[in-house]
Amino acid sequence: AQSVTQPDIHITVSEGASLELRCNYSYGATPYLFWYVQSPGQGLQLLLKYFSGDTLVQGIKGFEAEFKRSQSSFNLRKPSVHWSDAAEYFCAVGARYGGATNKLIFGTGTLLAVQP
Amino acid sequence: GAVVSQHPSWVICKSGTSVKIECRSLDFQATTMFWYRQFPKQSLMLMATSNEGSKATYEQGVEKDKFLINHASLTLSTLTVTSAHPEDSSFYICSASPGLAVRRSYNEQFFGPGTRLTVL
Numbered sequence: 001a002q003s004v005t006q007p008d009i010h011i012t013v014s015e016g017a018s019l020e021l022r023c024n025y026s027y028g029a030t031p032y033l034f035w036y037v038q039s040p041g042q043g044l045q046l047l048l049k050y051f052s053g054d055t056l057v058q059g060i061k062g063f064e065a066e067f068k069r070s071q072s073s074f075n076l077r078k079p080s081v082h083w084s085d086a087a088e089y090f091c092a093v094g095a096r097y098g099g100a101t102n103k104l105i106f107g108t109g110t111l112l113a114v115q116p
Numbered sequence: 117g118a119v120v121s122q123h124p125s126w127v128i129c130k131s132g133t134s135v136k137i138e139c140r141s142l143d144f145q146a147t148t149m150f151w152y153r154q155f156p157k158q159s160l161m162l163m164a165t166s167n168e169g170s171k172a173t174y175e176q177g178v179e180k181d182k183f184l185i186n187h188a189s190l191t192l193s194t195l196t197v198t199s200a201h202p203e204d205s206s207f208y209i210c211s212a213s214p215g216l217a218v219r220r221s222y223n224e225q226f227f228g229p230g231t232r233l234t235v236l
Binding site for chain 2: 046
C-alpha cells in the first residue's frame with residue numbers, strides 16, 4: 001500500500017539557516033511526488049513536484065527537492081530560511097496509472113517554526 | 117491558471133442543520149474533484165473522489181449519506197453535510213484535477229482555499 005512518512009512533526013530553525021524536511025514514501029513503482037505548503041487557515045500551495053527526469057527539482061520560493069529512488073526519499077531543502085516560510089509542509093505521493101482518476105496520499109506534515 | 121475556489125470560506129451552523137459547500141474550478145474543466153477533511157494540526161484525509169456525471173467514490177469509513185457529493189458539471193462540485201453535529205466541525209478542502217486532457221497537469225490536483233465548518 002502507498003504511504004508517506006514525514007518523521008519530523010515539528011522543526012525550528014533560525015532565520016537565514018538552511019532547512020531540510022524529510023519525506024519517505026512507500027510505493028511499488030516510480031511515483032509522482034509533491035511538496036505542499038499550508039499557512040494557518042489556508043488551503044495548500046504547491047511548492048514543487050517530481051514526475052520524471054532530473055531528480056533534483058526546483059520549486060517556488062527558493063525550495064528544491066531531490067528524488068532518491070534508492071532511499072525512497074524526496075526531501076525538501078532551502079538554503080536560507082525566511083520568517084515567512086513558517087508554515088506546515090506536506091509531502092504527498094500520487095498514484096501513477098493510466099486513468100482520469102488519481103489519488104494523493106499525504107504525510108502527516110511538518111510544522112516549521114522560524115526563530116528571528 | 118488552475119484556480120480553484122470554495123464557498124463559503126467559513127460557516128457556522130446549528131446542530132441538525134445541513135450545510136452545502138461549493139468547489140469551483142475557475143479556469144479549467146475538472147474531470148475529477150476530491151474532497152478532503154482536515155482536523156486541527158493533522159494531515160488531509162481524503163473523503164471522496166467524484167467524476168463529473170458519476171456517483172462519488174467514498175473512502176472507507178466515510179458515511180456517504182452524511183456527506184453528499186454532487187459533481188454536476190465540469191467546473192462545480194458540492195459537498196453537503198447533512199444533519200451536521202459538532203463532531204463534523206472541521207476544515208474541508210476540495211481539489212480539482214483536469215485529468216488526461218491537459219498532459220502537463222496529469223495527475224496533478226489544484227486545491228481550493230478550504231472551508232471552515234463550525235457546528236454549534
